[in-house]
Amino acid sequence: MITDEFSDPARRPVFPPAQTWDAMEMAFGGSLPHHGMPPDELLTLVEDKLLPAAGNPNHPGLMAYVLTASQPFAALMEALVAAIKLRPTTWKNQPASCHIETTVVRWLGEMVGFSDDAAGYLTTGGSWANMVAMAVARVRKAGWDVRAEGLHGHPPLAAYVSTEAHSCIDRSAELLGIGANSLRKVPVDAHFRIRIDVLDNMIRADLNAGYKPFCLIGHAGTVNTGAIDPLDTLADLATQYEMWFHVDGAYGAFAALAPQTRPLFAGLERADSLTIDPHKWLNTPFEAGCILTKRWDDLGDTFSLIPPYLRAAMGEEHNQYEYGFELSRTDRALKVWLALNQHGVDCYRDLVANHLSLAQYLAELVRQADDFELVSTPVLSICCFRFVPPELTPGDEAVETYLNELNHDIEMSLMQDGRALVSGTELNHKRVLRACIASHPTTQAHVEQALTLLQAHGRELHRKKGGPR
Structure with missing residues (x-):
């Protein structure tokens, strides 16, 4: 089946025919199974019922959302990752997986001009990466120990992003306790870029009202139109108002590779963090989102329960799980490492x-x-x-x-x-x-x-x- 998918990617429609709940229930629902089925019967069920009801991201006519085809070699290696449960947890147990992830985040930062020595963490996708960035911003710029004290009893936080922002920014503000009402949506200009004049006025108004501006989010390619905010100017404002400057480049940041568009990303190197998704323009399999920061302590101080002085004393023992929320997670970096090395x-x-x-x-x-x-x-x-x-x-x-x-x-x-x-x-x-x-x-x-x-x-x-x- 896998060979067929890659050898003839247009053999299935790019979008599946409409399905009813009853049809899906008949194929995949029913009672809890008490007796097993032979693998060949299960494979037949997958081929006959699942594939016809699945979208086809490998189809060459796919130009929707930001979905892309998978690299065959990287996709096949996902079976090995699953078979040996490869996971970037502790250095002692998984030194290769931990090191591959640190290599991949460094390469990604270098590719797009963010940093030649980036820290980072591979996520499920851009949504999770953007929420991590806002969590880091909250720790770094709130002005008090958010992890210990929470948000209650302190000035309300305010974050800023254009009206073209992905919905995950709203959800992140809600889940992090900042609140959707404290996420300021800034109007855009005729080219769908954030309006700096309105943004500056909004920040000043919040300061006068007792808010603590803590995070400014720019776009390196919006999902609606691919618009790129004036990143250099946003970096100036973030510095002026002592805010964390995050850039959502989940879709567009890889366009910094191309000479004709590289100048549009001026200021990206001044961002404190960057979301970038290899499973988009690098065409790797899901899941391969990524959050990049300039320093490992940005992530460690947000997620680790090991004091910084002990982290430093560990030397070469880089425990990747200390730099994100998850402990049990699959290796998401190997497929990116393979794709970059292959191509x-x-x-x-x-x-x-x-x-x-x-x-x-x-x-x-x-x-x-x-x-x-x-x-x-x-x-x-x-x-x-x-x-x-x-x-x-x-x-x-x-x-x-x-x-x-x-x-x-x-x-x-x-x-x-x-x-x-x-x-x-x-x-x-x-x-x-x-x-x-x-x-x-x-x-x-x-x-x-x-x-x-x-x-x-x-x-x-x-x-x-x-x-x-």
């Missing part, structure tokens, strides 16, 4: 540059078409656009309502088509189609096919709907 940074630089070019190519196709409207010019590899029948004039309320419904339906229709997949989002109250090109099998031909399919679905749906009422 090399130059290969990934070319991959990223190619995806940047494909996004620009898609944008040009959209500009040339008479029934598409480019809504956001690609900064990285995300292109946002919408289907607009040429006889309609956007701007009218009834027309805009119809276009929002139409583009939503186009997105849903393409899902069931199975030959390509883009996702949708909302920009300036417009429902748009969003193509994110980050998967290694995707070529120019797949980009052309996706737009052709969207156009065909759009025209057919518009014919059936008949236009605004």
